[in-house]
Amino acid sequence: MGLTAPRESPLRVTTLDLPAAAESLAASPVPVPGTATLPDEVPGLVLADGPGTPHDGTSTATTTTATTGDLLDVLAPTTGECLLRVEDTGPDLARDIATAVATTSRTDWAWLSAQDRARFLFAVSDVLAGHVRALAVTAALTTGRPLAAGFTLDAPAAHAAAFSAAGWADKLEDVGAAHRPGGGVVVLLTTWRTSTADALSAVVAALATGCGVVLRARPAAAATARQFVRLLEEAGVPAGLVRSAPGADAATDAALWAHPDLVAVRADGSAEDLRAVGVALAGRGTPLLQRPDAPHVDVVLAGADLEAVALALVEAAIGGAHERPGGSRVLAHRSVVDALVARVGPVVSRLHTGHPLDRATAVGPVPTPHLARAAREVLDATAGLPAGLPPGGWWAPPGIATVGRHSAWPPPGPVLGVRSIRSPEDALTHLTGAGSVTVWGGELGTEVPAPPDPRRDALDLLRACRG
Amino acid sequence: MGERPVRPRSPTHGAARRGRALLAAAAEVEAGRQRFVEQVRRAHRCRISEAVRQVDGSIDTIVRWAGWADKLDLVLPAAAGGRRPPPLGVLAPEEFLGAARVLCSALAAGARCVVAHDSAAVGALVDVVAAEFPAAAVTVVARDPGTVRELATTVTLLDARAAPGDWDAGLRLACAEAGTRVLPPLPAGHLVDLDDLALVGPLFTGAVRPA
Numbered sequence: 254m255g256l257t258a259p260r261e262s263p264l265r266v267t268t269l270d271l272p273a274a275a276e277s278l279a280a281s282p283v284p285v286p287g288t289a290t291l292p293d294e295v296p297g298l299v300l301a302d303g304p305g306t307p308h309d310g311t312s313t314a315t316t317t318t319a320t321t322g323d324l325l326d327v328l329a330p331t332t333g334e335c336l337l338r339v340e341d342t343g344p345d346l347a348r349d350i351a352t353a354v355a356t357t358s359r360t361d362w363a364w365l366s367a368q369d370r371a372r373f374l375f376a377v378s379d380v381l382a383g384h385v386r387a388l389a390v391t392a393a394l395t396t397g398r399p400l401a402a403g404f405t406l407d408a409p410a411a412h413a414a415a416f417s418a419a420g421w422a423d424k425l426e427d428v429g430a431a432h433r434p435g436g437g438v439v440v441l442l443t444t445w446r447t448s449t450a451d452a453l454s455a456v457v458a459a460l461a462t463g464c465g466v467v468l469r470a471r472p473a474a475a476a477t478a479r480q481f482v483r484l485l486e487e488a489g490v491p492a493g494l495v496r497s498a499p500g501a502d503a504a505t506d507a508a509l510w511a512h513p514d515l516v517a518v519r520a521d522g523s524a525e526d527l528r529a530v531g532v533a534l535a536g537r538g539t540p541l542l543q544r545p546d547a548p549h550v551d552v553v554l555a556g557a558d559l560e561a562v563a564l565a566l567v568e569a570a571i572g573g574a575h576e577r578p579g580g581s582r583v584l585a586h587r588s589v590v591d592a593l594v595a596r597v598g599p600v601v602s603r604l605h606t607g608h609p610l611d612r613a614t615a616v617g618p619v620p621t622p623h624l625a626r627a628a629r630e631v632l633d634a635t636a637g638l639p640a641g642l643p644p645g646g647w648w649a650p651p652g653i654a655t656v657g658r659h660s661a662w663p664p665p666g667p668v669l670g671v672r673s674i675r676s677p678e679d680a681l682t683h684l685t686g687a688g689s690v691t692v693w694g695g696e697l698g699t700e701v702p703a704p705p706d707p708r709r710d711a712l713d714l715l716r717a718c719r720g
Numbered sequence: 721m722g723e724r725p726v727r728p729r730s731p732t733h734g735a736a737r738r739g740r741a742l743l744a745a746a747a748e749v750e751a752g753r754q755r756f757v758e759q760v761r762r763a764h765r766c767r768i769s770e771a772v773r774q775v776d777g778s779i780d781t782i783v784r785w786a787g788w789a790d791k792l793d794l795v796l797p798a799a800a801g802g803r804r805p806p807p808l809g810v811l812a813p814e815e816f817l818g819a820a821r822v823l824c825s826a827l828a829a830g831a832r833c834v835v836a837h838d839s840a841a842v843g844a845l846v847d848v849v850a851a852e853f854p855a856a857a858v859t860v861v862a863r864d865p866g867t868v869r870e871l872a873t874t875v876t877l878l879d880a881r882a883a884p885g886d887w888d889a890g891l892r893l894a895c896a897e898a899g900t901r902v903l904p905p906l907p908a909g910h911l912v913d914l915d916d917l918a919l920v921g922p923l924f925t926g927a928v929r930p931a
Contacts, residue, residue, distance in 0.1 A: 420790070424788070
């Protein structure tokens, strides 16, 4: 009869809501900024998750162990000095990893019923609460994302995104997607830009179709990718279904793009990098779901609620390149531009810039040195920065810069560029290349791209995996 | 403006919260699976194998609707922009699994529901689900003609798709007098055959945006 037989995976819902971010942050022992040793969450060495390797993809050692590739230095945004090292996965190992993931997907995962896959995947969001601190600390040290943002913004967003993507597993046919009974591999190319929500959403969506995942993490994202592998295994997903192949070797990328079990690739990065990936995948017709670095543009028309706009712009400065890796641009009608700058400028310039592990920090260092250099060319490097910050760090003072009609926009980061426009029609001429647009106080009379939505990205990935 | 703004919650926060509440309800039903099977056997006088099918199916159904809660706006234009169904009365199907499906679809969509039923097993299910939602989200009333007629005057939309074709003329009159819109009975078997979006879509008739 089976009346008392256990289900495939018992449902568990222990975190209906994540603990309140402020309380979690206050209760969590936070590593002291400036301490020489890495906190426990961040390993000194991140290795590839090769099949059959005795390690778990991590090592606290600082010397070379059983690696197959070169070791790459990951520099700390706060100091510009080496923070940890990452194995540059070689092509042969990457092929072995992809083959192992495909095999695991076929033997241990893809044959599960849709309902059972959903059960496993809902557990991903459920176990996330136990990883919030580790993910936040790792992002703070490797990308400069302030710890407070990790708790208050990134964790809830990841919780929602993972839960949302899990819910697709038992309704693929309803949305034009399909289960892949033979499994397969989705490669997720992660960089410093990849938010926890985006990454988890993509991983869970790929798993929902029956595929496994190779996390092709660029060095700055490698430690976070290792956290994802641990999180997924803790959720009950079969060991080896999600593996990390960190590194930046072009030959390894090519080996992955040519792998026979490759189903789809999800990537973010510069338009140039993504174009190269797209060209490499075009021959076999492998779908590429991409999010290029394209600026977000706020168009502020004469009727806009300036208080609401100002709040959003201050948040944009705080989020910086982490939330808008293509930068933040503001097109404000000439009747409101001065008032807007007067409201936003003083608040942004007073934002506390400091070490990302400091709970009071609103703006940490930018994720790359070239962004810091570019930002300093726009604003005075010394303005807005407190004394005592390590001189080698990738610091950029938050601020607002007025940009002429033919001048260059500030780089992605905590500096907002504001340009005056004469009319809504005038705004259209400045929207070329915009990744997303928010219009305040009216309409432009044309469709504009919406801000990224992990839910829609997950849906697109599901459909791409159909083949 | 102040020193540091507080970022508003995501527009899908409420929907995601409803989804997690439904998942928690599914876990509760699964934890009490044996008790539910016994209640379905007694209330619906069916074989144990049928009762097991109904209860296991209802768990999968609740999980399925838990997953729909934050996605309806992506696939249903009527649900875009955070729209939610108006206050809803539900004449629950007699079958346990069908009742679970109708109730959970309404809750996933964000409706405030008044459920009329006359099955102890369905009542136990509604109690478990309601416990995961705020107090006003789910109300239960008996499915006797007088109570249901009274119900019709307190809601904006009455889902009578599971009612028999010759349903209470007095109730129809009460709805007409109260201006309550009605989703009329479907031919036998048609409700079961509706796919998820066809089931939930009509609930957004007269949908409202959150204030």
